[in-house]
Amino acid sequence: xxxxxxxxxxxxxxxxxxxxxxxxxxxxxxxxxxxxxxxxxxxxxxxxxxxxxxxxxxxxxxxxxxxxxxxxxxxxxxxxxxxxxxxxxxxxxxxxxxxxxxxxxxxxxxxxxxxxxxxxxxxxxxxxxxxxxxxxxxxxxxxxxxxxxxxxxxxxxxxxxxxxxxxxxxxxxxxxxxxxxxxxxxxxxxxxxxxxxxxxxxxxxxxxxxxxxxxxx
Amino acid sequence: xxxxxxxxxxxxxxxxxxxxxxxxxxxxxxxxxxxxxxxxxxxxxxxxxxxxxxxxxxxxxxxxxxxxxxxxxxxxxxxxxxxxxxxxxxxxxxxxxxxxxxxxxxxxxxxxxxxxxxxxxxxxxxxxxxxxxxxxxxxxxxxxxxxxxxxxxxxxxxxxxxxxxxxxxxxxxxxxxxxxxxxxxxxxxxxxxxxxxxxxxxxxxxxxxxxxxxxxx
DNA sequence: ACAGGGTAATATGTATACAATTACTATTAT
DNA sequence: ATAATAGTAATTGTATACATATTACCCTGT
Numbered sequence: 001x002x003x004x005x006x007x008x009x010x011x012x013x014x015x016x017x018x019x020x021x022x023x024x025x026x027x028x029x030x031x032x033x034x035x036x037x038x039x040x041x042x043x044x045x046x047x048x049x050x051x052x053x054x055x056x057x058x059x060x061x062x063x064x065x066x067x068x069x070x071x072x073x074x075x076x077x078x079x080x081x082x083x084x085x086x087x088x089x090x091x092x093x094x095x096x097x098x099x100x101x102x103x104x105x106x107x108x109x110x111x112x113x114x115x116x117x118x119x120x121x122x123x124x125x126x127x128x129x130x131x132x133x134x135x136x137x138x139x140x141x142x143x144x145x146x147x148x149x150x151x152x153x154x155x156x157x158x159x160x161x162x163x164x165x166x167x168x169x170x171x172x173x174x175x176x177x178x179x180x181x182x183x184x185x186x187x188x189x190x191x192x193x194x195x196x197x198x199x200x201x202x203x204x205x206x207x208x209x210x211x212x213x214x215x216x217x
Numbered sequence: 218x219x220x221x222x223x224x225x226x227x228x229x230x231x232x233x234x235x236x237x238x239x240x241x242x243x244x245x246x247x248x249x250x251x252x253x254x255x256x257x258x259x260x261x262x263x264x265x266x267x268x269x270x271x272x273x274x275x276x277x278x279x280x281x282x283x284x285x286x287x288x289x290x291x292x293x294x295x296x297x298x299x300x301x302x303x304x305x306x307x308x309x310x311x312x313x314x315x316x317x318x319x320x321x322x323x324x325x326x327x328x329x330x331x332x333x334x335x336x337x338x339x340x341x342x343x344x345x346x347x348x349x350x351x352x353x354x355x356x357x358x359x360x361x362x363x364x365x366x367x368x369x370x371x372x373x374x375x376x377x378x379x380x381x382x383x384x385x386x387x388x389x390x391x392x393x394x395x396x397x398x399x400x401x402x403x404x405x406x407x408x409x410x411x412x413x414x415x416x417x418x419x420x421x422x423x424x425x426x427x428x429x430x431x432x433x434x
Numbered sequence: 435a436c437a438g439g440g441t442a443a444t445a446t447g448t449a450t451a452c453a454a455t456t457a458c459t460a461t462t463a464t
Numbered sequence: 465a466t467a468a469t470a471g472t473a474a475t476t477g478t479a480t481a482c483a484t485a486t487t488a489c490c491c492t493g494t
Contacts, residue, residue, distance in 0.1 A: 011477085032447060046446090051271055058275045067486040082365040089310045090303075119490045148299040150443045152369075251475065262449045263476090284456040284475045433445085 011048050018042065019050045022062075023162055026072075028052045033070040060159045075163055082209035083160050088201045090153040091141065096197035098143035099188050107188050110139050114181040121176075134161065136181055140200075141187075175210070179203040227267050236260065236271045240379055243289075250287040256416065274420035277376045290378055295431045300377050301431075305418045307370040313414035315360035317407050324405050327356050331398040338393075351378065353398055357417075360405075381428060392427070396420040 018038060022125075026033060035053065039046045053070060056062045063073045075083065114138040120129035137157060141150040179202040187196035235255060237276060243250060256263045270287060273279045280290045285324065292300065319327075330353040337346035358367040396419040404413035 036445075047478055047480090051267075051447090051477095054268055054271050055275060064446085065449080070447075075228060079365065082363045086365060086369065089306060095304045099404050146299045146302060148296065149303050149352075152303065196475090253475075264448055264450090267476090268447095280475085282456095283477080284454095286475075 002102050011051055014042060014044065014048055015052045015055055018049070019056060019061075019129065020071075022056070026212055027162060035070075059155060061162060064096065073159075075161060077212055080163075080215060081208060081212060083156065084204060084211070087160060088204040088208070090149065091137065091204060092155065092197040092201040092205040094144035094146070094153060094194040095140050095184065095188070097145055097149075098140060099191055099193040099196040101145040102143035102188060106139075106143055107185065110143070110188070111185050113139060114185055116182060138185070175208050177203060177210075179206055221432055228268055231259060231261065231265055232269045232272055235266070236273060236278075239273075239289075239347060242378060244251040252287075258302060272362050276372055278379060280325070290376075291378060294429055297377075297381070297432060298429060300373065300426060301421060301428070303427070304370065304373050304377060307366065307373065308354065309414040309418040311358050311361035311363070311366055311419040312401065312405070313410040314362055314366075315357060316348060316408055316410040316413040318362040319360035319405060323356075323360055324402065327353065327405070328402050330356060358402070394420060394427075396423055 021038075021041075022033070034045045035049050038053075039049045042049070053062065053064060057064055059078050060073055064070070108164040113132055117129055117136060120126075120132055134157070136156055140154050144150055152170060179199055181203075183199045184203065187199050219431075224228075234346050237310060238255075239250070252262070252266050256266045259266070270279065271280060272280055277290055282288070305348050328351055334346055334349040334353060337343075337349055355371055356368050361367055393425045396416055398420075400416045401420065
């Protein structure tokens, strides 16, 4: 798990830029990715690029095979299921903690994202909805009061999401998750840790099943 | 989380060697650690050393600050508590899965480590006991059937253990964990997921409290 | 036309040279 | 004697050159 330091090295910004570039423009395409290409694009030598790539590989986002270029890591359906199960456990636990830790104000803020999400879906803007969905879940993680936990869970979300990018967006065209954000927020408002945990876990497990159905085709 | 690949680069072996060296000979001492020193020791240039160090930093084992050398990452008592809580959740969940997934033979194997652990403690060989304790918990993790989970949990164990090394061994001189391996094994034998999870969580929470008591002094 | 081999092109792995930043030390002024 | 400062040493960050390994393609022989 990579936790960017405040007083970090100069390569921190490069890490962000390269990561964003790869996630925004390279993922899903057939473009071949090489160190040299990234180096020239960002006007640095291969050395710092390699360091960034090592980080991304460590996070589980990419794979490098000697002389074969860089590829986004591919997960089998079984591995996807594994990742979802871990997410479910960690985010569920975070929600449980949040029910006791979060301030009323931060729960209200979370509810704001919930409403924006619903609005985006109503508008049919699935891309915006997916973005807000991410923010909702990350904000929720931050409410748990355990930064080690939230950093780790965020990283898993990032990898999980990027790996399933196409399918992820596609899933929005299907059924609506019956265990929705409103239920999670309600459990938090009621200060009901058990229910908050259960709702998040059901929420994620539903996504898992939906994704797996798509992947199995 | 770093998961060494089979068909990996040549730096994989170097990673293992450097890590073992640092954990065995450098941790706990005041020796200054520099890239150059590691490079000359392992007869390679700084380049592959830096890659290894990036991995170790990413895992949370070390910290690097420009021109100040490499230091083992230090955790505040609050952060230690956070890590233990995450461990408790992940390993508890793994135990729950293991109660359903593990074969009778593998549970017997686990019981073997339990007995060896008890014997080592009876002999007063705390170092050996700590080693077997580690193996017990790692084997348990492997029984859950979710390699993503077990790899992640193992990494946390490694970091957790190394960071507390002195205190860790020291804790063996104190009270004995009342939620012991035997109870965990029994729950697995009874195929009782709930109890297996609960026992592991209590086991780890007890360690957390014991460590924190020591750290607070 | 096709199989096979060998060579060139390509890409990563590693070493070395250099730049930049921090730490240390000695010297000088007050 | 102490504090400020400049200059030097030490250490990491980056660029470049070279080594190694893989791929691609052409060329040749049947």
